[in-house]
Amino acid sequence: MSKIAFFVLAFLSIFSAMMVVFSRKPVHSVLSLIFCFFTIAGHYILLNAQFLAAVHIIVYAGAIMVLFLFVIMLLNLNAESEPHKTSAGKIAAVVSGGLLLLVLVSVLKSTDGLQLSAAPDSQVGMVKNLGMVLYDKYMLPFEVSALLFLTAMIGATMIGKKELD
């Protein structure tokens, strides 16, 4: 049952990820990306990480992608007004994309021999366990990353303020 769900979700996420690149209209790309996030949330649920799935949808699909959609709707991009890309830029994109693929493939190949260190626990992704781990074992990294977000927030406010003066 969960195997079928996994394959359907995997197919949908790869398909929608490809639609992000291939669709002609920018708004359709963004919508495919949102759909892709939903399928990834589905994968989290299959891995018993309900909390992560919910937060993923609220933060990525619910907030960040709304801003993406905002910008693209206001820019009103279409085929005619699309800026022409130089061939040097295209070549650079292909080379860097290929290198990324190479790295990903090599990393994935090296995971073949890995064994699971612990038996899968169906309760591992529940809010209670996650909270215990975050605020107990990984307290310092958690707080440091919170500080990082705060800095980013203040930075964004500063940049926004500058334009007003």
Next chain:
Amino acid sequence: METADLIFKIVFVLGVFGVSLVIAMYSTYAERKVAAFFQDRIGPNRAGPFGLLQPLADGVKMFMKEEIIPTHADKALFILGPSIAMLTACMTSVVIPWGSSLIINGKEYVMQITDVNIGILYVFGVVSIGVYGIMIGGWASNNKFSLLGALRASSQMISYELAMGMSIIALVMMTGTLSIREIVESQPGAHWNVFVQPLGFLLFLICAFAETNRTPFDLPECETELVGGYHTEYSSMKLGFYLFAEYINMFISSAIIVCLYFGGYNFPFLNSLGLSHNLTAILGTVLMFGKIFFFIFFFMWVRWTIPRFRYDQLMRLGWKILIPLAVLNIVITAVVLLFKYDLWNTSIN
């Protein structure tokens, strides 16, 4: 899952779905009657006794109207918009506990479709998807008024989602759970959360108004500035879906307010009446619906009493007043909890 369980679940799902649709339908009637009362008119009274068949007549009218899809609209997205609005409106009722439990043939059936342990987060997730229905519809119409309405709606909903989430955090800190059922069960009798979290309740209520796009926060469909807002280009049942989704959202938000702050199906002295388990549960559900209807009325009451905000006032209220107040509420709750915990610890030793 056994057959009996499965049948109960199916019946219950269909029941919840049907009830929310019927309540949303009659909310439109109630809204017109309430408006009429506030403005010293009679309101709809032609279709059926007291105009009770008016919602049906409206529905038939909506279905019979000609469907128009503008030539320059993005056709697929134009249809997707109202579909998402309707879908997300109907999805939230899944995690709401409608009653305690029924015992049929010695087996206990919980009156809730599913008790997810992250119930509140699920609600927030669905609400945040709801924005897309409006945004996509407004953009796909290819009309500047629609686009403006959609942009207003989404920026408003994102801003108020923040304050809403933060007002909930204080509540979650107190109850120590994200499951809506456990929150309801933590407020037995008259120990309702509204008495210990009055500020949080007020913030949540204001944000609920903003999230459902109701007056005084109905700027996305502000007719004096934007014709009809995001649904300017919509006609027939697609328009109907947008309007209908608003009424379902109103019902669901009332239900969530009741569950989080007004004890859900709990009521003072209900358990000491000495009634049988099933009767108590049914009475609890009836009382819960009573509370929900009060909040639906409250939504309408506010709509016909308070004029709408200006857009800059709306943003100022959201970012500069509600969010700081929500943070203050969290801090106060944390201090009180810490104090209580300390007191409890010392009294034990």
